[in-house]
Amino acid sequence: MxxxxxxxxxxxxxxxxxxxxxxxxxxxxxxxxxxxxxxxxxxxxxxSSASTKLIHGGLRYLEYYEFSLVRKALIEREVLLRAAPHIMHPLRFVMPHAPCQRPALLIRAGLFLYDFLAKRELLPGSSGIGLRCHVAGRPLKPEFTRGFVYSDGWVDDAxxxxxxxxxxxxxxxxxxxxxxxxxxxxxxxxxxxxxxxxxxxxxxxxxxxxxxxxxxxxxxxxxxxxxxxxxxxLRLIKGSHIVVKRLFDHDHAYIFQNRDGRIVFAIPYEQDYTLIGTTDLDYKGDPNAVAITPDEVSYLCELVSQYFKEPVRPEHVVWTYSGVRPLVEDEAQDAKAVTxxxxxxxxxxxxxxxxxxxxxxxxxxxxxxxxxxxxxxxxxxxxxxxxxxxxACLPGGDLFGDTPQNCAVLRYDEWRDKLLQQYDWLPRVLVARYARAYGTRIHTLLAGRVKLEDMGAEVEPGLYAVEVDYLRRYEWATAAQDILWRRSKLGLHVPEGAEARLAAWMAAHPLPA
CATH class of the missing domain: 3.50.50.60 (FAD/NAD(P)-binding domain)
Known part of the structure; x- marks a missing residue:
């Protein structure tokens, strides 16, 4: 010992x-x-890094009469959007409707309740939409002519x-x-x-x-x-997600209903991709070894293919992730209904x-x-x-002052554009990524740097030594996977073999004292 x-x-x-x-x-x-x-x-x-990456009340929980949970979550949705406007942003969700699904009047009533269960200051309310004229209708099959749109938020969970x-x-x-x-x-x-x-x-x-x-x-x-x-x-429920190349060119997300009662999201992700998930399955295995199964991949592909004109197939999947949610054991027989x-x-x-x-x-x-x-x-x-x-703001979230403000998440683009001017010696796409990831901490990251050469080695495309050192010094990143898949999602954007190359670079360049 x-x-x-x-x-x-x-x-x-x-x-x-x-x-x-x-x-x-x-x-x-x-x-x-x-x-x-x-x-x-x-x-x-x-x-905590395997979620659907939403700050939301949980629209579907209304079906299980969990009004207290939904109200609590809706209140927190606004608190969090104010506290961390750099890693969160509002997101509009489109729900296409078909006659075989829940009645339209029931969905409209649920959305009305969702809008008014808690005070709402930051996000617009829900409404019905015609998909033949709406931008979100273009990627969908022509039989989906009507739908609904409502608001929630996106978050970088890790x-x-x-x-x-x-x-x-x-x-x-x-x-x-x-x-x-x-x-x-x-x-x-x-x-x-x-x-x-x-x-x-x-x-x-x-x-x-x-x-x-x-x-x-x-x-x-x-x-x-x-x-x-x-x-x-605890009741362990596995949720799995797939990532494919971007399926649509607008900034709305989709919420799709399945015949088995489950819902699946399709969300714009990392500029070039679409995130699809999640599954809900009881899990009995080792939480350290959780992984998506071929059946889950097929399920998600088949479900969204019921809606999109262009089918999504397993061979289109570029990345997957799975997590085990430790939920309170209750009387629900179906995993999706567990509180x-x-x-x-x-x-x-x-x-x-x-x-x-x-x-x-x-x-x-x-x-x-x-x-x-x-x-x-x-x-x-x-x-x-x-x-x-x-x-209180979370680190980097004080875009317009020390305390959380409504304007921060609504005026994020204005704040980012000033950074693009301040750091015009860096590529615009890099400054935009830093702004989203670090908020006002970008000034700590770039302290003392005035030209691209000050950033150190470009270890992988878009990943400079100064950022690697920042993540090791301030954010407890010790491995290449920490940096590429949790502190960022650069793993989706860098060439094959990047993780091994970054690990070797980190080993050869220990953090300066």
Whole structure:
């Protein structure tokens, strides 16, 4: 057994570096708690980078009468769009309608409810449209003549996780990636956790409280810490997506209804592509080894081909990804009907050393989940600081001021155009990508650079040494995959073999001190 190299004391240990864990670490650190977060892999390396990348209320959840969840998510949709207008943007969705589907009056009533369940300031409401005249009707089969359009938001999910971790770090939290929690026990009013880093060395953390935000591994961590004590169970649901070359030349997304009751999105993605997903399947395998199956690829291709004039075939797929969503076990027999709401389970052993386990949730409601979780922990720990994240920008999101503003997401193009002028010595496409990824942090990325030669080596097309070093220094990127597929989606745009070449370059050029 590897000997512990040193001990750490903290108020809160968060196990899990997905969106819930990072959100909780951010909120807790901002309230003055001493926080340590550990993640066995990279930030957002599992479920939180495998979403459909939407900030949405969840229109289809109305069908299951989850009005409270939808309202909560709709409120959060606006909060998040204000807080991070660089990695999010409004998106209009087109729903083609056919007589064999849900009645048009029922859909219109659902959209009316969706528009008015929560206060809406940033996004336009829904309406009926004629697809013969609307730009979104052109790629569709001619039998789809009528439809509906409504609003939601798009998000770079992996970057959302990283920004929460960055903000937690700025408030004093210690973020430890590629660090697994290998043992967890409660003793003498404290938690003792053994954390094993990538170098094989162990650190013992003594924590006043623990958050179990391990996603698909929540139940196993809880069983390790408190055998026989859990009252909640997880239902693991696999969701898979495919990416194909761009299927349409407008900026709307589509929501398609299938005869089996499922819905699938087709979303503009990375300028040149269309993202299609998702599936909903019960999953019994290893969450570390989740992957799309040929049947899922065929299902998604066949479903969207019912709508598009040009069929989508498996050979058109250029990339796929899959994730396991750890949802709250309920009575639903069909995976698509399992609730996306969350539950927080607190075990405080009669008043000492609380353990809070996170069950379920969706990316849109992560901030509210984190606020409620930290409220519970602060009460147990005697901390009286109130929640603060509802009125705070995420790193890079302060485009027009330190506090979230309606204008930021609506005037994003205006802000970006000023950057194009300020950094006119860089290719416009590069500045535009930096603006979307980093927001006002672009000034940290480019500090001291005034000409293209200052950017260092162009390691891969559009990826310069200065960005690689920034991601390693500020965003915990340690591997080529972190950079190409989570901090960015450059993996879709660079030549074959880029991951191996970038890994070799990083090994040969360690991060400067």
């Amino acid at each position: 590897t000997a512990a190299v040193h001990d750490i004391e903290c108020d809160l240990l968060v196990v899990g570096g997905g969106i819930n864990g990072a959100g909780i670490a951010r909120d807790a650190a901002g309230r003055g708690l001493c926080v340590v977060l550990c993640e066995k892999d990279d930030l957002a390396s599992h479920t 970057r959302l996780v990283v920004l929460n971790a960055m903000d937690a770090c700025m408030h004093g939290a210690a973020i430890k990636t590629r660090t697994a929690c290998t043992a967890l026990r409660r003793e003498g009013g404290l938690w003792y956790a053994t954390l094993r880093g990538a170098d094989g060395q162990d650190t013992v953390v003594r924590a006043r409280s623990v958050v179990n935000a391990a996603g698909p591994w929540t139940a196993s961590l809880l069983g390790q810490a408190l055998p026989q004590r859990s009252s909640q169970h 996306r709401d969350y539950r927080l389970e607190l075990d405080d052993d009669g008043g000492a050393a609380p353990l809070l386990s996170i069950f379920g949730g969706k990316i849109t409601t992560y901030r509210k989940l984190a606020e409620e979780a930290v409220d519970m922990l602060c009460k147990a720990l005697g901390n009286r600081q109130p929640g603060w994240t509802a009125k």
